[in-house]
Each structure stands twice: as structure tokens, then as C-alpha cells.
Amino acid sequence: MSGSKSVTRSSSRPPENGASPRGRYWRPLALSLASGAVFAVLFYLWGRELFPRAAGRWGGTFPFVGAVALTLAVALFLSEWFGFAGREVRKARLAARDFLFLCSLALLLFFAAKAVIDLLAEIPALGRGVPTRVYAYLIPLPAFAMVVRVLINSETSILFTVAASVLSAAAASGSWPVLLFLLLSGTAGAGRARRVPDRYRMLMVGVQTAPVCALAAVALEFSFHGGGGVMWAGIFGAVNGLLSGPIALAVMPVAESAFGYASDIRLMELSGAGHPLLSRLMLETPGTFHHSVMVGTLAEAGALAIGANPVLCRVAALYHDIGKLGKAQYFSENQAGAANVHDAMSPGLSSAVILSHVKEGVRIAGEFRLGDRITEIIAQHHGTSLLYCFLDKARPMIQDRKASEEMFRYPGPKPKTREAAIIMLSDATEAAVRSLDHPTPQEVDVTVTGIVNRIYLDGQLNECDLTLRDLHAVGRAISQVLAAVAHGRVDYPDAGKGAVG
Numbered sequence: 001m002s003g004s005k006s007v008t009r010s011s012s013r014p015p016e017n018g019a020s021p022r023g024r025y026w027r028p029l030a031l032s033l034a035s036g037a038v039f040a041v042l043f044y045l046w047g048r049e050l051f052p053r054a055a056g057r058w059g060g061t062f063p064f065v066g067a068v069a070l071t072l073a074v075a076l077f078l079s080e081w082f083g084f085a086g087r088e089v090r091k092a093r094l095a096a097r098d099f100l101f102l103c104s105l106a107l108l109l110f111f112a113a114k115a116v117i118d119l120l121a122e123i124p125a126l127g128r129g130v131p132t133r134v135y136a137y138l139i140p141l142p143a144f145a146m147v148v149r150v151l152i153n154s155e156t157s158i159l160f161t162v163a164a165s166v167l168s169a170a171a172a173s174g175s176w177p178v179l180l181f182l183l184l185s186g187t188a189g190a191g192r193a194r195r196v197p198d199r200y201r202m203l204m205v206g207v208q209t210a211p212v213c214a215l216a217a218v219a220l221e222f223s224f225h226g227g228g229g230v231m232w233a234g235i236f237g238a239v240n241g242l243l244s245g246p247i248a249l250a251v252m253p254v255a256e257s258a259f260g261y262a263s264d265i266r267l268m269e270l271s272g273a274g275h276p277l278l279s280r281l282m283l284e285t286p287g288t289f290h291h292s293v294m295v296g297t298l299a300e301a302g303a304l305a306i307g308a309n310p311v312l313c314r315v316a317a318l319y320h321d322i323g324k325l326g327k328a329q330y331f332s333e334n335q336a337g338a339a340n341v342h343d344a345m346s347p348g349l350s351s352a353v354i355l356s357h358v359k360e361g362v363r364i365a366g367e368f369r370l371g372d373r374i375t376e377i378i379a380q381h382h383g384t385s386l387l388y389c390f391l392d393k394a395r396p397m398i399q400d401r402k403a404s405e406e407m408f409r410y411p412g413p414k415p416k417t418r419e420a421a422i423i424m425l426s427d428a429t430e431a432a433v434r435s436l437d438h439p440t441p442q443e444v445d446v447t448v449t450g451i452v453n454r455i456y457l458d459g460q461l462n463e464c465d466l467t468l469r470d471l472h473a474v475g476r477a478i479s480q481v482l483a484a485v486a487h488g489r490v491d492y493p494d495a496g497k498g499a500v501g
């Protein structure tokens with residue numbers, strides 16, 4: 001385990017975990033190739049304007065050669081910058097689709113910067129009283145930096161802001177004030193987009209960013225060019241900030257659909273009881289639905305205790321056991337009052353049915369496009385833990401070499417993020433406390449501590465950024481919530497140690 005500061009979202013992304021819905025890679029790849037072609041054409045068209053001296057020297061061949069050279073140079077810059085960050089910055093390990101997304105966004109901003117300046121220069125009413133240089137204060141970098149923070153994380157949004165500032169400043173004549181303004185406004189936008197659970201909050205982030213952008217534009221304009229364009233610089237800076245919310249809200253659904261991201265806004269939409277999967281869970285597996293709601297409450301409390309993402313924890317918990325749909329009777333939480341079907345099954349067959357709910361959950365999540373953040377948590381919520389109840393039953397068979405311990409182990413992977421780890425802890429503790437008969441708060445606390453220690457000692461938390469302090473804080477938060485609700489429990493006499501979360 002390693003130390004970690006409070007961050008918006010743990011970003012150690014599992015490179016490959018079998019959780020990917022089909023099309024996760026080919027879609028962004030096709031998109032990036034298409035974007036590359038579009039950018040090359042745009043470079044071709046604007047090549048003369050961007051590099052007039054080179055155009056003069058190369059004559060008629062410049063547009064083509066210049067477009068290829070510029071595309072290569074920009075691609076090289078972005079791949080070196082994000083490649084280095086992805087390898088070396090611990091919280092910014094970038095998957096292939098993150099890399100493609102960031103490059104596409106940076107290039108899009110490059111041309112947006114060029115378009116903003118060119119289009120405004122065409123408006124005669126503006127041209128008379130406004131110096132052309134102040135148009136650069138309208139480059140929508142704050143909006144893009146906000147999108148990156150909301151969809152990936154804070155570290156990546158800063159890396160993106162630096163790369164996109166350099167590129168966009170180059171597109172806007174490459175002057176120092178523009179570069180400084182873009183660095184400052186992008187950081188201001190990203191810095192205020194910490195928790196964005198709904199559209200209103202996103203608009204408010206823009207409103208809060210506006211005064212910073214206006215002040216920065218006024219200060220930079222005054223210090224580099226005197227008082228001539230100060231008023232317009234301030235107005236354009238403020239407008240840039242105010243528009244960043246609506247622009248981010250327009251860009252996010254496209255990014256979510258094309259690259260498979262799930263913002264907190266999307267997660268909040270998924271948490272509504274009207275979602276077909278939650279409706280099915282409620283009607284077909286009411287025990288599992290109740291368990292999932294409880295796990296969500298525990299996980300949210302755990303996330304709040306350590307500064308992890310409570311929205312992700314609560315919503316992912318609601319969906320973590322969707323793989324049980326269609327097999328309700330095999331899981332203890334749905335067996336209240338009925339015979340235990342596992343009594344008539346071999347331990348091997350029982351464990352195969354129980355273990356399959358993880359893989360099936362990942363499949364259903366892909367089918368319903370729940371997004372990678374939820375899908376990864378579904379895949380990781382049991383890690384590589386053992387199904388102890390059936391393992392104990394199968395001990396004689398294992399001794400006779402008719403079965404192996406591996407048959408009773410979940411396939412993994414282990415939790416890669418703090419949120420996935422919190423859900424694993426909430427899931428296991430909820431299942432264990434559910435099996436207690438009217439427990440006292442002390443009994444709940446002892447049970448939760450025992451489960452947390454078992455998961456830690458089993459090495460299930462070895463691949464996520466949870467400190468020992470975090471682990472204790474999460475355990476304490478879960479214990480408090482469970483103790484408060486435990487007195488109203490229904491008895492589950494057969495669940496015990498082997499209750500399956």
C-alpha cells in the first residue's frame with residue numbers, strides 16, 4: 001500500500017481486465033484516425049496563415065508538406081507529453097483511450113482557438129474598437145480543462161491544460177500574455193470542477209471561473225500592452241468563464257458516448273430507480289436490491305470519510321451485483337424463508353454459479369453501456385477472494401484431489417481504485433453483519449474489524465491507493481452505519497461466514 005492524498009478520483013486504471021465492452025478500443029481508434037485526417041486537412045487549409053514565411057520559401061508545395069510536417073510535430077509533442085505523464089506520473093496513468101481523448105481534445109482546442117480569432121476578426125462592428133489580440137481571451141480552454149477533470153482526474157487536467165495552452169497559444173499568434181492567460185484560466189476552471197454531480201453545478205463552476213478569467217485578462221493586457229484594450233480583455237475573459245459551463249456540458253455527452261466515460265452527472269442519471277436494470281433488480285431479486293442499496297449507503301459513508309468519490313461509490317454499489325439477475329435463488333439474500341438450493345448441489349457446481357455473477361455482471365454492464373467506471377468496479381468487487389462456505393464443504397474432495405482450491409476463487413482483478421476497494425469492504429461487511437442475530441453495536445464493530453483485517457491480510461487491497469489510515473477510517477464509517485441500522489435485520493440463519501456479497 002502507498003500513501004495518498006485526497007484526490008477527486010483514483011486513477012490507477014486497470015489496463016486490461018476483461019471488463020471492456022466490445023468496441024471500447026476500435027471506436028476511439030477509428031475516431032482518432034478520422035480526427036487525424038480532419039486535422040491534416042485543416043492544417044493544409046491554414047498552413048499559409050500559420051507559417052507565412054515557410055509558405056513563401058516552399059512555394060506551391062507548402063500547403064501539403066506543411067500540413068504533414070505540422071501534424072507530425074503536434075502529434076509528436078502530444079505523444080511525448082502524455083506518454084511521459086502516463087508512464088511516470090502516478091495518478092495520471094493513461095489508458096489508450098485516455099491518450100486518444102486528450103490528443104483529440106487538445107487538437108480540437110487548437111483549431112477552436114484559430115477559429116475564434118479568425119471569425120471575430122471578420123465582424124466589422126467589433127473590428128473598429130477592439131484590438132485583435134484580445135480575441136485570444138475567448139479561447140475556451142477553461143471548458144475543456146473542466147471536462148478533463150470531470151471525466152478523468154485532477155492530475156490529468158493539469159497536464160492537459162499545459163499541453164493545450166502551448167498549442168492554442170501557438171494558434172493565437174504565440175504571444176506570452178495568451179500563453180499565461182490560457183495556463184491560468186485552464187487551471188482555474190479545472191480547480192473549481194471538483195465535484196460536479198449535476199448540470200447546475202457545472203454552470204456554477206463556470207460562473208466562479210469567470211471573475212478569475214476576467215482579472216487575469218485585465219492584468220495581462222495592461223502589463224503587456226497598456227490600457228487600450230483592458231476593458232475588452234476583461235469582458236472577453238468574463239464571457240469565456242461564463243460560457244465554459246455550457247460548453248463543457250455540450251462536449252461531455254459526446255466524449256462519454258465516443259470514449260466510454262461516465263461523468264458524475266451520468267452516474268446520477270443511472271442512480272434513478274427508473275433505470276431498467278434497477279427496476280429488474282428490484283422486482284426479480286428484491287434481496288439483492290436491498291443488499292445493493294445498503295452497500296451503496298455504506299460505500300458512500302466510507303468514501304466521504306477518506307475524500308474518495310461518494311457518487312461513484314453509491315451508484316456503482318447499486319449495480320455491483322447485477323450479474324445475479326436470473327439466478328436470484330442461488331444467493332442467500334434472496335432465500336429468506338425458502339429452502340437453500342445449494343443443499344442439493346455439489347460444492348463445485350454451487351461455486352461455479354456464485355462465481356459467475358461477476359462475469360455476467362460485466363457482460364450486462366457492457367450491454368447497458370453503464371460506462372467503464374461502474375464496469376471495472378463490478379469486475380473487481382470480489383477481487384481474487386475465496387468462497388469460504390463452499391470451500392469448507394469441499395475440503396474432503398480437495399484432500400482426495402477431486403477438486404482444487406482455485407475452483408472456489410473469484411477470477412479478479414483485485415480492486416485498482418479506492419472506490420472499488422471501498423465497495424469490496426462494504427459488500428463483505430454488509431453480508432457478514434446481515435448474518436448476525438440482532439447484533440449489538442460492539443458485535444457489529446468486531447465483525448466489521450474482522451472482515452476488514454481478513455481482506456487486508458488476504459492481499460486484496462494490494463493494487464489500490466488505500467493507506468492504512470484510509471482503511472481504518474473506512475472501517476469505522478461502515479461500522480457506524482451498520483450499527484445504526486442492524487437492529488431491524490431479518491435473520492439469515494444459513495448465511496454466516498459464507499454469506500455471499
Ligand SMILES: [Fe+2]
Binds near residue numbers: 291320321427500501
Ligand atoms: Fe454484493
Ligand SMILES: [Fe+2]
Binds near residue numbers: 320321382500501
Ligand atoms: Fe457480488
